[in-house]
Amino acid sequence: MDVTQAVRERFDGRAPEYDDSTMHRELAAAVAGFVSLDGVGSVLDAGTGTGLVLRALATRPEAEGVRLAGIDLSPGMLTVARAALPGAELVEGDATVLPFADRSFDVVTCTTALHLFPDADAALAEWVRVLRPGGRVVTATFVGFEPGKHHRHHGGGDGAQPAPVAPYPMHHDRFDSVARMAAFGAAAALRVLRHTTWTDGNDTVLLAELGR
């Protein structure tokens, strides 16, 4: 089975319970709050899952009239997203090969999904293609990720059981510090413009805004 198929199956399986994760809901709210909507008319959420970040963005008064779009490999996750946010444009597909025109978005967000992409550099280049001049990429990536620790907060285990081993690679260490995010962005001629750290006391996540 290839990585794409394995990721799709894993998240199709997690879709019905995914929104039970307090961690993912609270992180999505933090990411949505971190995104600057000043002058922004459109946002694309890459690896949108159940659309938690788009849903949190939609609650901000400044998001009124903003085009909200998301793309994900998992039809199961998208079914939840579509039910929760019927007004959004939610597309099944690979965030590395976007079915969107050049210069069609002001912001691309990606929350706890970059580590799953087989070719994150190609994904970032693709996001730059669809961004308008002055557009920004906002990422949220785990710092010091430990699968067992994370698993407890998914409603998927009580900590007594070992975490399941994902049937695909996870490239957390490429994105787990500001310096590493800066190196990642530099390959697409982007800089880290702002960053902050979010934690719920268990998981720690780096939020970064990249732009020219």
Ligand SMILES: C[S@@+](CC[C@H](N)C(=O)[O-])C[C@H]1O[C@@H](n2cnc3c(N)ncnc32)[C@H](O)[C@@H]1O
């Ligand atoms: C941990 S979930 C995060 C979902 C959402 N961003 C959130 O914050 O709740 C990771 C998501 O990335 C999606 N994903 C992984 N690789 C992808 C790819 N190459 N293209 C599109 N979606 C992908 C998975 O299907 C899954 O829904």
